[in-house]
Amino acid sequence: MNGSVASVPVESDQGGAHHVEYVMGMAVSIDIRDADPPASAVADVVSWLHHVDATFSTYIDDSPISRLGRGELDIADASDEIVGVLRLCEQIRVETDGAFDAFVVPAPNGTTLDPSGLVKGWSIERAATMLEQAGCANFCINAGGDIALRGHPTQDTSWRVGIRHPESTHELATVVTAFGPLAVATSATYERGAHIIDPRTGQPTTDLASATVVGPDLTIADAYATAMFVMGLDGLDWIAAHPDYDAYMITRDARATWTPGFDRYRPDASR
Amino acid sequence: MDSDPLIRKQLDAELAARLQRVTARTSRTTPPTAPPTNRPAPSARTTSPRIASSPPPPPPPGAGPARKKRRHPARHSRSAALALSFVTTTGLAYAFAATNNSASATITAPAGLVGSSQPVAAAATTAAPNTTAPAATTAPTTAPATTAPATTAPPATPTVVNGASVRNRYGNVQVQATFAADGTLTNVDVLEAPSRDGQSVQINNYAVPRLNSEALTAQSANVNTISGATYTSIGYAQSLQSAIDVARANGLTAIS
Numbered sequence: 001m002n003g004s005v006a007s008v009p010v011e012s013d014q015g016g017a018h019h020v021e022y023v024m025g026m027a028v029s030i031d032i033r034d035a036d037p038p039a040s041a042v043a044d045v046v047s048w049l050h051h052v053d054a055t056f057s058t059y060i061d062d063s064p065i066s067r068l069g070r071g072e073l074d075i076a077d078a079s080d081e082i083v084g085v086l087r088l089c090e091q092i093r094v095e096t097d098g099a100f101d102a103f104v105v106p107a108p109n110g111t112t113l114d115p116s117g118l119v120k121g122w123s124i125e126r127a128a129t130m131l132e133q134a135g136c137a138n139f140c141i142n143a144g145g146d147i148a149l150r151g152h153p154t155q156d157t158s159w160r161v162g163i164r165h166p167e168s169t170h171e172l173a174t175v176v177t178a179f180g181p182l183a184v185a186t187s188a189t190y191e192r193g194a195h196i197i198d199p200r201t202g203q204p205t206t207d208l209a210s211a212t213v214v215g216p217d218l219t220i221a222d223a224y225a226t227a228m229f230v231m232g233l234d235g236l237d238w239i240a241a242h243p244d245y246d247a248y249m250i251t252r253d254a255r256a257t258w259t260p261g262f263d264r265y266r267p268d269a270s271r
Numbered sequence: 272m273d274s275d276p277l278i279r280k281q282l283d284a285e286l287a288a289r290l291q292r293v294t295a296r297t298s299r300t301t302p303p304t305a306p307p308t309n310r311p312a313p314s315a316r317t318t319s320p321r322i323a324s325s326p327p328p329p330p331p332p333g334a335g336p337a338r339k340k341r342r343h344p345a346r347h348s349r350s351a352a353l354a355l356s357f358v359t360t361t362g363l364a365y366a367f368a369a370t371n372n373s374a375s376a377t378i379t380a381p382a383g384l385v386g387s388s389q390p391v392a393a394a395a396t397t398a399a400p401n402t403t404a405p406a407a408t409t410a411p412t413t414a415p416a417t418t419a420p421a422t423t424a425p426p427a428t429p430t431v432v433n434g435a436s437v438r439n440r441y442g443n444v445q446v447q448a449t450f451a452a453d454g455t456l457t458n459v460d461v462l463e464a465p466s467r468d469g470q471s472v473q474i475n476n477y478a479v480p481r482l483n484s485e486a487l488t489a490q491s492a493n494v495n496t497i498s499g500a501t502y503t504s505i506g507y508a509q510s511l512q513s514a515i516d517v518a519r520a521n522g523l524t525a526i527s
Binding site for chain 2: 020022027068069070071075076083086087090091103104110111112113
């Protein structure tokens, strides 16, 4: 994004720190609930996110990922960071039998190299680790619906993450309730005309309005959510084999379907 | 995951090969096509009936051309205005998440939601506002949700918070949110909007509480954050969210 930086640092009178940064094409909310977070913690995360954007954005023509996709940058000359991300993408492609694939779907930069389906979650998971290393234990980072949770919002309360209703901007389909560490990622096409391409067919997916994945690691959850969206309801059988990860899917006809394990995050849901 | 050097070497060779195909493909223009796959019947899952949604549903947020990705440059100021009107609603979704804590203590699942294969969200609609008893007064039939009250007293006077100035492909958007003493979002002014200088979108004091009460469904009470919400958002919603976040961080709308 060209200079599209909006930055809102906040001094909270409750202790903690809250910061909203516009980066990677979205508003990233960093909500730290610890009493006295180090002053540098948020700043370090913010500069990390801008670094990720500059490195991996497929909207920036001269980003390393764009140059790599056009063959102007050789993989042998790419940073360990880029190679590491692409390795992760490949591992998840194999694992998902091609439902997640960073190498075949057309990207905004005109190439078909686009690890965005993993990079957002990966960068936020890293950001969460940075905050932990800085001594923070209780926080929520929300990057366009991809969420990393740690600890709890206040003493003895759990985080409550609303999962959006696909047909209405002001309603929720359900609420995920949990203590951290936990990752929540939602892949969706709420807008009419928007679509996610099935890398296995090259065609837009049609079954789902949204796919939410909950689990321990946001890198994995983000990529799985993309894969789940592509797999459709069949993805529930696939992800049910991963005991740490659960999914909640909403179909285009507004029916919700979820893995049995997802109910552990809904203690107050009627069932 | 890739600690074995042999596996790593193999992986890197595969990476290089796939990148070569990417660069080869980039010089062509034909998109890949293939027939859709067959989907076998699912098994390991729980299914609800159709999610209870607003009948009729509100206008889809993406109904206008303005909802396309930013790779498509804006051409018409009308598109921007259209998008702005849609994201007004989107932005309010954040307000519900942030402001309903004070009213949510008694909210529990309505009786109609009991059962594992029941609708997961009963919700009112903007087209047909709920004029009967709101969700908050529904007699609890099950154990109530976590209901820790707000921990800080809200300030006694309305508070005005400027959202971040957010650039989207139409230009910069900045909103100013006004919160009542109890933390309720009462007004949103657009300080800066693309394509129309001085345009101000007013949300009156009646509309916001009405929308708020509609959003107070069994499932929407008292959330810290929303997954999936920002997929439809552009500048307005982002700026409004930042204003709400600021207000919340300052104890106006303490949550949980």
